[in-house]
Amino acid sequence: MTDIIQKVKNLSIGFRSKKGEEILILKNINTNIKKGETVGIVGESGSGKSTLALAMMGYVKHGLYTIGGECQFNSSNLLKMKSKDLEKIRGRKIAMIPQNAGQALTPNLKIGYQIDEALQLHSDFDEKEREKKISELLNKVRLPSPETIALRYPHELSGGQQQRVAVAMALAGTPDLLLLDEPTTGLDVTTQAHVLELLNFIAKDTGTSMVYVSHDLGAIAQVSDRIIVMYSGEIVLEGPSRDILKSPIHPYTHGLLKSIPKLSLAGLPESMPGSQPQPGTIQSGCSFFDRCNFSDENCKNNSPKLEFLKDLNTSVRCFNYEKLVNASQASQTFNKIKNKSLDKEILNLSEVSISYAKQKLLDQIFNRISDDNPTVKDININIKKGETIALVGESGSGKSTILKSIAGLLRTKDGLIRFDENRNLSSDLKERDPNDLRIIQLIFQNPDESLNPNHTVEEIIAQPLKLYFGLKGEELKKNIIDLLQKVRLGEFYTSRYPRQLSGGEKQRVAVARAFAAKPDIILCDEVTSALDVSVQAAVLNLLQQLKEDFGTTYIFVSHDLAVVRAISDRVAVLYQGRLCEVGPSNDVYKFPSHPYTEVLLGAVLEPDPDIKPKLVAEDIVEERPPEKGCSFQGRCSRILGDICKKEIPPWQLTDSGNAIRCHIPIKELQKEQF
Amino acid sequence: MKLDNIYKEEKKSSFAKLSEIIITMASRPSGLIGLSILVFHIILAFISPYIAPHDFKAIDPTLMLQAPSAEYWFGTDDLGRDVFTRTILGGRTALTITFFGSLIALLWGGLLGIFCGLVGGKIDDVVMRIVDAFLSIPWILAMLLIVSLLGTSTEVLIPALGFFYGKGIVRVARAATHDVIAKDFIVSARARGHSDFSIIWNEIIPNVRDAILVEGAMRWSWMLLGFSSLSFLGFGVSPPTPDWGLMISNARGLMSFAYWAVIAPIVGLSSLIIGINLTADAFAKALGIDRSTKAPV
Structure with missing residues (x-):
């Protein structure tokens, strides 16, 4: 298949603990990102989703190291590349949009200058063309009056505008793949909706593939075509976004969707017991075992493999997913709250x-x-x-x-x-x-x-x-x-x-x-x-x-x-x-x-x-x-x-x-x- | 519920904590070297009166400026006194005075800094301007003034040095307090109505203690250098008590032909300062203050 632009193969990343044990943050990840699609990676904090996204641009955080596997981009392994060669790919081919644009922009440089810098690095335009390109980019991310915005400093913009500038900078190198790490998490609801709408537009307009990392299923639902659900360093569910949100066949996703409060329903959502295990603590069996409602003896002793289901076009890591296939829609039961509020x-x-x-x-x-x-x-x-x-x-x-x-x-x-x-x-x-x-x-x-x-x-x-x-x-x-x-x-x-x-x-x-x-x-x-x-x-x-x-x-x-x-x-x-x-x-x-x-x-x-x-x-x-x-x-x-x-x-x-x-x-x- | 093994860590006694810190310090080469030098100097200070081969004040004109020999390992000085004896004894006064001096500096500087950081406002402004004013006075001039008015006794030197070296600690303690003060657990203690004293004691000190201790350890080495400078100028220890600063000052003029009389005290002084510096550095690292990486280790 030629339309795969990023191929993650058997990727394991981890660190060594004080006692010398090897502790895995990512365990044997296999996935592909296709051209033009938006993939949402969702998971709780500590599930390894950011580590995976960073590995996709050939970066491993300090203190962590690659234990095995590779991230192939254009059939070359990014994780083994020299930093000189990586420089040519980062920004031009793969760009990243950080969570907090306010901190990612240099505070003492004007917006226009920062975008110009990105253009100088990642394009071959001369000065005149770059100037035109800057206002073009600012227009594309729908910032009002690009000429004045370009002359402003980051602190003069609001959080949503800063995030738009970050998007503009990422687009400067016309990348094939955009990595977004929680790009809307710190923003207000209304701003968040606008930024997501912009990202959707850009995905359609430029045909860029996007990897959208977030803990927020609501945001993921708006942008992604395909969703990868991570739990404790493993992919537990991967499939078309609609199927995963409407009828999740992994117990974790099932529980997760049930525990999200909904606007349309009053009352408290059901909660999931326990919390995600810390890295390095699972000895045997399924990592979700002790929080799972569908588990049995088999889950305790054997860890399930990621299984591809052809008819659903979905991969799932669970022995008992069949129970959920028939369970249909995650029917949400809300505990109605009864308050005895007095008139006093x-x-x-x-x-x-x-x-x-x-x-x-x-x-x-x-x-x-x-x-x-x-x-x-x-x-x-x-x-x-x-x-x-x-x-x-x-x-x-x-x-x-x-x-x-x-x-x-x-x-x-x-x-x-x-x-x-x-x-x-x-x-x-x-x-x-x-x-x-x-x-x-x-x-x-x-x-x-x-x-x-x-x-x-x-x-x-x-x-x-x-x-x-x-x-x-x-x-x-x-x-x-x-x-x-x-x-x-x-x-x-x-x-x-x-x-x-x-x-x-x-x-x-x-x-x-x-x-x-x-x-x-x-x-x-x-x-x-x-x-x-x-x-x-x-x-x-x-x-x-x-x-x-x-x-x-x-x-x-x-x-x-x-x-x-x-x-x-x-x-x-x-x-x-x-x-x-x-x-x-x-x-x-x-x-x-x-x-x-x-x-x-x-x-x-x-x-x-x-x-x-x-x-x-x-x-x-x-x-x-x-x-x-x-x-x-x-x-x-x-x-x-x-x-x-x-x-x-x-x-x-x-x-x-x-x-x-x-x-x-x-x-x-x-x-x-x- | 499964109890994990690597994150499990129970409350430890303060002795266990201290020994753990020392082990961590010694696990780095620089920390091990620093600790060994420091411990060596401290032991030496305790036992030197008993192992000194000669009388430190015995003047013998016939033995003037002898080169090192089997009898006089480091040679003799211009009054015929044994340089080895005087060198191993020469750190005692300096160590004692600066140790207690830095304790005083730590106490007043740390407490005042924490107090200013907590109350803020006008009191903070006024106190900090006074501290700034003191910082602008060359300390050696001020010390000379104090010493010439009150003498060079230990009772004068310790508080005077403690005062002058505590000013910098005020700033560090205040900054460390500012870091903590905005945290919600302080806000929460305030909202509950704890007294300022209780907030300082329970909430702030445990969180700024490490930073202040490290700063204090650094100050100790500076104070040692400062005290030796005073002695060098003749305002520290009075003769015939052996002291490195004084010895360097006396032997300096004869350096061209009796180098041994000046080298030994220089080595003594520098090694102690290096030792304290390395130890303070390792101490900071063991406490996790100087963290260049945020990765779990």
């Missing part, structure tokens, strides 16, 4: 404004904050005991800022935070008494950072217990073990350090620490976004379980709208630090009424090739909220005119209890759905 108010934010502006000396002396256009303004939310309220919005919408103020970590400019109907909480930590501090606890996004690396799990959980309840000795130990069991971790975790735990386990420890204080309110700041999908579902289920047991109120911040849909009772949509819409999640998701909510929900990617994101508004990123009028005026596709630019829109109530802040009459808003 537990937290009330009224007229809260927060400003990050640097204060003038005079204001500093009088200890006041003056800012006419604060980052967060006029936040009024009434939170009931036992409910889960979610704050959603893109980055810069002020959702985390509000959480910080509730926790007392950031002073508010104006407004009151009232707890339990009668107690005003100061927004300054130092002015809160210990009990005020105890009732509100935080869980952070990244458990790597929120647990002190030098403390054992026991010391970590002991902190709030000692601080608030003065526990000591046996009683302390008993409480710690109790909490560990509540978060489904055993007693033997007490003496471990955070670095010895997996991401999900770390987050469970963080959850245990928050619950140790017996709080009334827990603030969850993107608690699942640093976790793998299969682990995310388990943590969400745990949070829900604990909430039912303790009657805690959650204030949940997330950019992932499907997660929010799964866990929350009510949603507050924020744009530029102003509330747009507040209402019961069911209504907000079913009938998104505010123009921004529509944009946001339309852009969500679902792991279903049939559901395409709707790109309504441009993905412009606004630096500051507008001085006057509606906060969303700059991007609104349904803008009425002057009224939106001059007057702050009024709150309107729908019949179902949604509060919407828009000038467009409610009837009108509800009518125009897609």
Whole structure:
């Protein structure tokens, strides 16, 4: 076959441990990339997907080495090539688009210069032609007014624009193969949808083959023709993208798809037990054995081979795939959440404004904050005991800022935070008494950072217990073990350090620490976004379980709208630090009424090739909220005119209890759905 | 649940941790050399009074500037004293004073740096400007001033050296604290309402300790050089106590014909400084501070 451009043959990559054991990161990988196709490589962190993608351009990370096999590009093995020869291939034939374009672009060089550099290296154009080519490339990646963009520095562009520049640079050498390593992971939902759409367009337009590496099945579903699913350094499933997403015949993929929250369904997804084994830990049998619902004795002792099924055009590494072939569509069962939210108010934010502006000396002396256009303004939310309220919005919408103020970590400019109907909480930590501090606890996004690396799990959980309840000795130990069991971790975790735990386990420890204080309110700041999908579902289920047991109120911040849909009772949509819409999640998701909510929900990617994101508004990123009028005026596709630019829109109530802040009459808003 | 073997690692006693660090240090050639030199000097400092073949202060004009011989291994100096005896004894004062000096530097510099890093704001600004101001004063001038006012006794030298070498540690400790302070576990401790003291003690010190210790070890070798310079200028150890700096200063003029009197103390001083430097380097590597690669090892 001549149309294969990259052939990976028996590839094994690994490293040597301290004890001299050979530990494999990739185990005997065989795959082909055909001309013009887009292959998605999906897997959880540590599955070896990035290592595989890097090997495809002849690069092996420092510390790792090739144990066997080859990566053939144009029938030469990249892994054995001299760096001189590789230079000729990289950029010209195979180009890479990194995850974080902001870090991949040189900060002190103008965009145009950086693209020019790529062109000088990888093409034979003279200066005039290159100049033309630069604006051509910038046009191709749909950056507005290429002439001005070329003169800007990377920091003057938004994340989405930076990613587009990275795509333009990769296209400079007109490569045959594009490798994309999580290119949309750090971007906002709306931006992500736009970038993916661009990539799709480029794949069609240039006929370039693409290898798209991501943990996000939603993104993979939008771009790829074929999907490779990796687990623990092995390919476990490989086949046409539609078949894999619609009827996965490997238990891991099956479980993975089931554990992803969906926009269309309320309630929590089923979780997969356990976590991916660390490299070097499997002795015998299938690597997925202990998490598998379909396993038997055979799986425990023998490792399955990757088997090609002709009629399905799919390769699968499983003894029992037949059970799944007939199981048809991964029917998703959701655990309906039942919340006993009482009518009693537990937290009330009224007229809260927060400003990050640097204060003038005079204001500093009088200890006041003056800012006419604060980052967060006029936040009024009434939170009931036992409910889960979610704050959603893109980055810069002020959702985390509000959480910080509730926790007392950031002073508010104006407004009151009232707890339990009668107690005003100061927004300054130092002015809160210990009990005020105890009732509100935080869980952070990244458990790597929120647990002190030098403390054992026991010391970590002991902190709030000692601080608030003065526990000591046996009683302390008993409480710690109790909490560990509540978060489904055993007693033997007490003496471990955070670095010895997996991401999900770390987050469970963080959850245990928050619950140790017996709080009334827990603030969850993107608690699942640093976790793998299969682990995310388990943590969400745990949070829900604990909430039912303790009657805690959650204030949940997330950019992932499907997660929010799964866990929350009510949603507050924020744009530029102003509330747009507040209402019961069911209504907000079913009938998104505010123009921004529509944009946001339309852009969500679902792991279903049939559901395409709707790109309504441009993905412009606004630096500051507008001085006057509606906060969303700059991007609104349904803008009425002057009224939106001059007057702050009024709150309107729908019949179902949604509060919407828009000038467009409610009837009108509800009518125009897609 | 399967417990994996290579990632399993239980909490260790501090003694076990220390011995593990030392073994890691000794596993690199440079670390092994550094450690051996340092240990050799420390042992020598302890036993030299008992093994010295001659009296270090016995002056004998008849033996002036003798070349090395079987009786006087390193020869004799201009007053007829045995250079070997004086060399093996010459590191004792310097080692003691600089060891305690660096401990003091480590303590005040480290704590002040952590404090400034944590509180930030105006207090940090003011303190750091004062530290900067001190950094701009040539330390040797300031030391000379202190020594000429208060004398050259150990009680003066240790705190004075400790003070002047601690300024740099303030900066390092502050920077290390800034690295940690933005992490969520500190935010979390703050939000729980822990006191500043508890945050420093429980959350910050365990995470900046290594960086500060390594810096302190580096300072130790610099302080040794500084102290020897003082002695060289005649403001360190007073005669007849043997000291390398002093010995070099005395024998310097006679270098052209009595090279032995100057070479021995130079070798002593340089080897100790090299030893401390190599050890500090290996220490940093063993703690994982200087990591050139991020690959799992």
